[in-house]
Amino acid sequence: MQLRLEGAEELSIPRERVYQLLTNPDFIARSLPDAQEVIVQSDGTVEAKIKVGISFVTANMQIKLKITDKVPNQHARLMAEGSGSGSTMKITSDFDLDGDRPTRMKWKADAEITGLMAGMGSSILKGFSEKKVREIFDGIKKAMEGQP
Amino acid sequence: MTASMESLFERAVNDLSRLTKITDEDRNLLEQVDQAANELVVSEFEKYIERKFNEKVPEVLKKYGLMGVPILKKYGGKGAKPLVHALSIERFGQVGLGVVTFIDVHQSLGSLTIQQWGNEEQKRRYLTKAASGETILAYALTEPEAGSDPASMKTSYRKEGNSYYITGSKYLISNGSVADSIVVFAYPEGQRKGMSAFIVDKKAAGFSVDMRLEEKMGLFTSDTSMLSFDNLQVSKDDVLGEEGKGLNVAYSALLNGRIGIASGCLGVMEDCLNQVKERTSTRVQHGKPIGKHQLVQRHIARIASNLESSRWLVYQTALKKEQYDGNMSELNLRGEVDRISAIAKYVASRAAFECADSAVQLFGGFGYSILSPVAKHLIDTRVARIYEGTDEIMELKVASTVLGREFEAYS
Structure with missing residues (x-):
């Protein structure tokens, strides 16, 4: 099943700083929600065990994240792939930056989900994903704006 | 229509607009319904698993101004005609029959009944609050021993001057425990003819929610209750329609x-x-x-x-x-x-x-x-x-x- 989510955030910090953090594997690793074990590999790949919860369904997933397609201060892509508890997911997220103080970050995430979670249907998954993505971005925004 | 509005539903609305008049106002209303329905998907899913009444339903309907879809505008409603009302309920049906049950009881069995049979004072008193979402309505006809046959009803009333005293129980009442006002049916004491309808306030002395039926086979997000009236006093102003023509x-x-x-x-x-x-x-x-x-x-x-x-x-x-x-x-x-x-x-x-x-x-x-x-x-x-x-x-x-x-x- 395929899902698309998109949105935009406004950040009070300089665009250059937003880009630095967005493309920093350590920062991404710290921003992962419900992560149990996180390892940042030397090539920048982030490997983590995370708990993905959709209401009463919790999947323990092993995921790999990689930052690609970097265009300094303008664009970055975050590729995430994971599997576990009878489900798989592949998410491609694109981030586009413009403006400066405030920096506008437009994002778009395309997710491909299979297995048990996909069976719940896109309308339910979309509703939960929107809720979760909101939480993630609130966390990222707070972390970015709180960075020295 | 929004991009999220389900395509078949949108097609039906478009087809209908070629057969009958679907105004821009109707379409705007259905847009609001569509957004509200989308907003209810997650809570309805969660509450269904928890087997709890989805209190988000009245909250979201209120937020979008949809509690009084079929209520006339002069009482604060949207004044939707039956077809548009039907379309709105159809859209909520995509979320689930629990949502539909809440809406149908509040709007069709509660509001429209008061709108058809109530006097001007009753309409002003009950419909304005029902339309704004300040109150929730229910309808109580069924009893433990009277389902398809209302003549078997045991709830009765005694008339004394301008007051009526209702005694009895109503069973399987949707919205029963969450409603503020309930349309209740009763026979005159000792009789099986001349049923009357009353609008009962849940705050009235003698009103009680005896049971919330949570052991249902389904419809978990809808409230189903058993209500009792113990010599509950109402006035002649609370009689809905003509006495004896309930x-x-x-x-x-x-x-x-x-x-x-x-x-x-x-x-x-x-x-x-x-x-x-x-x-x-x-x-x-x-x-x-x-x-x-x-x-x-x-x-x-x-x-x-x-x-x-x-x-x-x-x-x-x-x-x-x-x-x-x-x-x-x-x-x-x-x-x-x-x-x-x-x-x-x-x-x-x-x-x-x-x-x-x-x-x-x-x-x-x-x-x-x-x-x-x-x-x-x-x-x-x-x-x-x-x-x-x-x-x-x-x-x-x-x-x-x-x-x-x-x-x-x-x-």
């Missing part, structure tokens, strides 16, 4: 209610179709999407055909009701609406149950779990064949319109 009030309410349930069942069928389309085109078995298997396609064809054949019947019923609303003294028209609303409810509820059964089948083992999007439809639509008139009562009603009143089997 049966007319009760039946007119059920007529509106049936159109609402039939409309909700359309939404259920549409959701079943959307869900199986997604499931069968992505789930791979035997090396290909299961939708490429012919026996799977048969289920899909049945769901689509059930939806389409029920849809136009329900819309036709709503249009007839619209005609009747404009000419309530026309008894033949009333009979026609009574007949066709029974057929619509009978056909749509059975069709929805069959669609949900097919959808569960196509979801395979996962379909049997309430984590799937279709299991709740199968469990919930079963009650649509019982409440607001059982299949059998609908059949008898329809048969008697064919054979003549002298053949009425339930009188």
Whole structure:
């Protein structure tokens, strides 16, 4: 099943700083929600065990994240792939930056989900994903704006 | 329409606008309904699993100004005509029959009944608050020993001067424990004729919620309660319609209610179709999407055909009701609406149950779990064949319109 989510955030910090953090594997690793074990590999790949919860369904997933397609201060892509508890997911997220103080970050995430979670249907998954993505971005925004 | 509005529903609205007048105002209203329905998906899913009343339903309806969709504008409602009201309930049916039940009881059985039978003072007092969402309405006819046969009702009232004292119990009352005002039916003490309708305030002394029925087979997000009245005092201002003519009030309410349930069942069928389309085109078995298997396609064809054949019947019923609303003294028209609303409810509820059964089948083992999007439809639509008139009562009603009143089997 395929899902698309998109949105935009406004950040009070300089665009250059937003880009630095967005493309920093350590920062991404710290921003992962419900992560149990996180390892940042030397090539920048982030490997983590995370708990993905959709209401009463919790999947323990092993995921790999990689930052690609970097265009300094303008664009970055975050590729995430994971599997576990009878489900798989592949998410491609694109981030586009413009403006400066405030920096506008437009994002778009395309997710491909299979297995048990996909069976719940896109309308339910979309509703939960929107809720979760909101939480993630609130966390990222707070972390970015709180960075020295 | 928003991009999120389900395509078949949008197509139906567009088709209807070629047959009858769907104004820009109607479309804007349906846009709001669409957004509210989308906002309820997650909470309805969670509450269904928790088996709890979804308190987000009144909250979201209130947020979008949708508590009073069919209530006249002068009382703060949207003034939607029966067809647009039916379309709004249909859209909420995609979220689930629990949402439909709340709305149908508050709007069709509660608000529209007060709107039809209430005096001006009652309309101002109850409809304005019902439209704003300040109050929730319920309708209490059924009793432990009186389901299809209201004549078996035991709830009675005693009249003393300008006051009435109601005693008895009402059972399986949707919105019962969350409602603020309830339309209650009772016979004069010691009699089995001359039923009257009253509007009862839940704060009145002698009112109690005896039981919240949580051990139901389904419909978990809808509140179902048993209410009791112990010498509950109401005044003559709380009599709805003419004293002794409560049966007319009760039946007119059920007529509106049936159109609402039939409309909700359309939404259920549409959701079943959307869900199986997604499931069968992505789930791979035997090396290909299961939708490429012919026996799977048969289920899909049945769901689509059930939806389409029920849809136009329900819309036709709503249009007839619209005609009747404009000419309530026309008894033949009333009979026609009574007949066709029974057929619509009978056909749509059975069709929805069959669609949900097919959808569960196509979801395979996962379909049997309430984590799937279709299991709740199968469990919930079963009650649509019982409440607001059982299949059998609908059949008898329809048969008697064919054979003549002298053949009425339930009188």
